Amino acid sequence: MIDYNSIIERYYDPATPLYDVLMVHSRQVAELAAQICERLIAQGVPVDADFVYEAAMLHDIGIVKTDADGIHCHGTEPYIKHGTLGRKMLDDMGLYRHALVCERHTGAGLSLNDIETQNLPLPHRDLLPVSVEEKIVCYADKFFSKTHLGEAPKPMERVRLSMARFGDESLQRFNEMAQMFGEISEYS
Ligand SMILES: [Fe+2]
Numbered sequence: 001m002i003d004y005n006s007i008i009e010r011y012y013d014p015a016t017p018l019y020d021v022l023m024v025h026s027r028q029v030a031e032l033a034a035q036i037c038e039r040l041i042a043q044g045v046p047v048d049a050d051f052v053y054e055a056a057m058l059h060d061i062g063i064v065k066t067d068a069d070g071i072h073c074h075g076t077e078p079y080i081k082h083g084t085l086g087r088k089m090l091d092d093m094g095l096y097r098h099a100l101v102c103e104r105h106t107g108a109g110l111s112l113n114d115i116e117t118q119n120l121p122l123p124h125r126d127l128l129p130v131s132v133e134e135k136i137v138c139y140a141d142k143f144f145s146k147t148h149l150g151e152a153p154k155p156m157e158r159v160r161l162s163m164a165r166f167g168d169e170s171l172q173r174f175n176e177m178a179q180m181f182g183e184i185s186e187y188s
Contacts, residue, residue, distance in 0.1 A: 001050055004057040007093065011064050018072040022060060025146045030056035032140040032153065035188075036181045040132070048133055055101035056137045060146075062086025062102060071146045078121055080106070104129040105138040107166050108173035114166065128173070132180075139177040143184055153184045 012019040033056045037049035062085030065075040077085060086102030107114075109128035116124065129135040142163070143153035156178070163174040 002054050002095065002098075004054050007058065007095075008061065011061065011089070016072070018064065018074075021071050021146050021149060022063065024149050025144055026057045026060060028144040028150070028153075029059065029137065029140045032143060032184075032187060033136050036136050036140060039182065040136075045132070047136070051097065052133050052136050055098045055133065056140065058086070058090060058095075058098050059083075059101050059105050059137050059141065060086065061089055063146075080120055081122065082106075083127065084122060100130075101134050101137050103127055104134050105141055108142070108163050108170045108177065109138060111169060114170065118166075135177050136181060139174075139181050142174065153187075156183050156185065159184075 008019075008022065012022055030053050033052050034049060037047045037052050040047045041049065060082060062082040063071070063073050063079070065085045066073045066077045066079045066082050067075055068079045073079070083103045083106045087099040090096070090099035090102060104127055106127065109126075110120065110122065111128060112124060112126050114120070115122050115127070129138040142159045145151060145154065160171060160174065164171045
């Protein structure tokens, strides 16, 4: 296992509200992701559960570089870039596989088409979760807010509505993950 806490503490001071935002959110995502892994393993699906937990703890590490006052981020970059910023941070540490989880977790993933049609300040290529591990973190993340920190998971229908706002393809990708990993009501 990698020491994700010391990686986080390189960028986040534990005495700050931003640290709490990152840790509370990331733990909620990691715990749900761990339950999804258990269920898949019980079904005979091979999943690297240790990697999923680590990657879930690190998936939002890039938020520190963004400008999002509501969640105590006082950087300069647009929030939508937190995934690609996180990828760069982890790539620089040689954590290439974890880095891809950062880059591929936003929404239900972002396709080149999404990026072009919505004119997003992101590289012009697909930023879609590919491996089962990448998909688990992307999916689990959708149920937990950082603005309403520590709340119970969002109901399925609310997540579906927010995915639909990014278009039919996004909703379809979310539904495919829900098919693979189960509805939130199936988890405690
Ligand atoms: Fe997240």
